[in-house]
């Protein structure tokens with residue numbers, strides 16, 4: 279990958295604080311412990327889901343390992359009223375939006391017909407069509423602004439939108455069109471690109487001759503490059519970008535520089551296209567290790583907290599194993615739920631039609 283120049287970092291890979299000329303952490307010790315807990319639990323969740331796929335319980339899983347800081351740091355910067363649009367890899371974001379891990383598995387087990395309740399979770403996911411949701415997110419953000427739910431100057435109610443996608447998605451037309459509309463209409467949106475260095479087998483360097491963040495300027499977006507393995511920096515830059523978006527200051531593109539430590543999905547074998555030479559470097563930049571080192575060194579994290587957390591992770595994994603096997607097959611009619619916020623006549627018609635077909639099949 280290209281150098282780590284001009285990357286916002288507040289905690290380096292050895293767990294030492296870094297002074298940045300603009301950003302600082304607004305997080306107290308209990309908030310840092312909470313971020314640490316989140317990252318440990320989502321890594322466990324990810325490990326368990328991968329194992330469930332290997333045991334034939336899930337059709338597929340897209341591992342997030344290595345990207346915990348990017349997802350948790352940004353996800354925890356969101357206010358409840360903000361809205362997130364995510365891809366298939368954003369289990370950490372889903373966690374922050376209150377999706378239960380067993381509920382995440384429904385998608386991957388093929389027992390989920392519809393999206394999550396958007397009004398409750400303020401998350402639309404998992405999007406598999408690369409980049410498509412950037413357009414949905416931009417449209418939603420434009421709507422929030424035009425309908426007076428953003429940019430009013432009321433910091434308690436103004437909302438923002440975040441669209442998550444990868445480095446590969448930066449080459450998609452949908453994403454580039456989103457940038458044009460977001461900049462033109464000064465939509466209250468944050469584009470959060472996790473540059474994990476690979477779009478399946480395509481390295482980022484083959485997709486861009488310049489750091490991805492530099493594209494922001496050409497679109498009229500504000501661009502920030504952050505160390506995606508530094509949860510504190512990810513939180514700080516996202517919080518600031520969201521604040522700006524909510525208050526009418528316009529959109530931002532954040533490039534979080536990170537690494538996909540695992541396979542693209544459980545159907546992928548990365549040894550076919552990467553030689554492993556970067557793995558050791560990125561292991562030394564592990565997002566969880568560096569925060570643990572910092573918290574230990576500052577006596578914020580003690581043995582009791584760690585052993586309670588380990589026990590919590592173990593019981594989460596157990597709950598996922600049991601819950602996954604018990605997931606019910608969905609009612610076929612549930613595919614019509616959560617499609618639109620308001621009732622829709624065409625959908626009602628289709629529901630009735632399917633209902634009568636099912637009744638005949640029952641006969």
Ligand SMILES: Cc1ncc(C[n+]2csc(CCOP(=O)(O)OP(=O)(O)O)c2C)c(N)n1
Pocket residue numbers: 367406407408409443444445446447448474476477478538542
């Ligand atoms: C429109 C579209 N084109 C192609 C694909 C096939 N595809 C699935 S994942 C992927 C790579 C995406 O890479 P990136 O955006 O970097 O995200 P990452 O998987 O690394 O998180 C591609 C090309 C797709 N799902 N949708």
